[in-house]
Amino acid sequence: MNVVSPIRDKKQLEAVKGYLRGKNKRDYLLFMIGISSALRISDILRLKVEDVWTGKKPVEYVDLHEKKTGKYKRFPVTPNLSKAIKEYMTEYSPAQDQFLFVSRVGENKPITRQYASMMLNEACDMVGITEPFGTHGMRKTWGYWAFKQNISLDYISLALNHRSVAETKRYLGLLQEDLDNIYLQVNL
Structure with a gap:
């Protein structure tokens, strides 16, 4: 498994959003859910239209049980x-029982993890992001920006369903960032 990084630069994050929004509203929504929810790609791809849309407007909360952990999650x-969500629904008008990220191949099947990864990597390449990203990078991006907004690591750890704050720090690359800063501060 390749280690992926969060998008740490706000301008690059906005550039990815802009690129995807202009290219394909489905892929843009996938990215927006990924960076807004801290969900794993397996949970994002299982979402149905009814999970995010009442038929007239977006839902207030998304509720689900995570595939990997079986734990209840609400955001x-x-x-x-x-x-x-509104832009996507306006453009596509999908049925309530349809997968949100329906593939063009097959009848009511979601896109694959591989397609999602390829699409995200293409978007990152197009805006000049050189660090490895992939589907898990969306989840890491949420955690990184939550931390940058001074959200307690305890809460971030809970949102990511990690066992400990130390696991969350490793996951977000904060331990390495902290170690790098220590070396720079010592500066002998």
Whole structure:
């Protein structure tokens, strides 16, 4: 398994959003859910239209049981995510029982993890991101920006369903960042 990184630069994050939004609203919504929810790609791809859309407007909260852990997860639909959902629904008008990220291949099947990874890597390449990203990078991006906004690592750890804060620090690359800063501070 390749280690992926979060998007640490706000301009690059906005550039990925802009690229995907202009290219394909489905892929843009996938990215927006990924960076807004801290969900794993396996959970994102299982979402149905009814999980995010009432038929007239976005839901207030998305509720699900995580595939990997079986744990219940709930997250609010943020204003930015709500806007992305509305744009998607306006363009595609999918049925409520349809997969949200339906593939063009097969009848009501979601896109594959491989397609999602390829699409995200292409978007990152197009905006000049050189660090490895992939589907898990969306989850890491959420955690990284939560930390940068001074959200307690205890809460971030809970949101990511990690066993400990130390695991979350390793996961987000904060331990290495801290170690790098220590070396720079010592500067003998």
